[in-house]
Amino acid sequence: MTAAAAPHRDPATPAVIELRRASFGYGERPVLVDADLVVHPGEIVAVVGPNGSGKSTLMKGLLGLNERIAGEVTLFGVPGHELHDRARIGYVPQRHTLSASVRATAEEIVSTGRLPRLGWLGRLRATDRQVVARSLEVVGLADRAATEVSTLSGGQQRRVLIARALAGQPEVLVMDEPTAGVDAASQHVLADVLERLVDRGVTMLIVTHELGALERLLTRIVVVDGGRIRFDGTPSAYAAARDRVHHDHDSHHHDDELHGDGGGVPHGPLDAMRDRRTR
Ligand SMILES: Nc1ncnc2c1ncn2[C@@H]1O[C@H](COP(=O)(O)OP(=O)(O)OP(=O)(O)O)[C@@H](O)[C@H]1O
Secondary structure, three states: OOOOOOOOOOOOOOOOEEEEEEEEEEOOEEEEEEEEEEEOOOOEEEEEOOOOOOHHHHHHHHHOOOEEEEEEEEEOOEEHHHOOOHHHEEEEOOOOOOOOOOOOEHHHHHHHOOHHHOOOOOOOOHHHHHHHHHHHHHOOOHHHOOOEHHHOOHHHHHHHHHHHHHHOOOOEEEEEOOOOOOOHHHHHHHHHHHHHHHHOOOEEEEEOOOHHHHHHHOOEEEEEEOOEEEEEEOHHHHHHOHHHHOOOOOOOHHHHHHHOOHHHOOOOOOHHHHHHHHO
């Protein structure tokens, strides 16, 4: 299986995400430093690295959800803090399941993702309901619209959260571990969901511990380690440089929380490549 081809790029179209020597942290403390990263329209970029290396800090930083200590963030060609149309970005935060205390149907949760696009009356119109229904359809949960989310499986809940992000009709999806804590079968379902989004031209930046199921979709892989971007290249360049960019295969604590034994999924982003090579 080969990685996805890099999309054709119109030089006149600005990058979706552009970081120049950006440092992000919490309070005064820098966590992710000196990051240069450019994501063009149509790219599917995986961000990998050990636990605590700064991946989530990178995601939150580019979304303006933590402190920018230095450098520049440009989104769709404008400084990040000046981007008023936030609905252009869909964010799936790092949270593997919805709390059991959330008493809402899948449709209600997904409808909240429509809020940034509502008209001045602030009410869901017929077109909004159609978008919500379509978002549930894309993630394969049309038949669960009326189901309480707390009764859905972990993988299905992740898909509800992705559908919620899709309901805002974003041009880019920033996802923090969409496959964390879900079993191998659900990971493949999620990869199929993401593939449908690729076909629709959605740009994606995905933090993941399980490169396996997503690998065929990726145009680039970024390795974060020790608070810095250590590698940024194509999947084949990553495979070739794997000794240089190798990092610890921390078993992922989120998987442990859900499965105890980690659920039998590969833990390191390099695992899938190594498996294939030895087959
Ligand atoms: N809200 C916060 N306030 C203070 N420090 C934080 C906060 N969130 C994360 N950190 C610290 O920043 C560092 C990097 O954390 P981050 O969550 O970015 O890593 P990560 O690579 O996403 O890890 P994981 O794979 O475990 O999710 C850690 O030392 C963490 O303790």
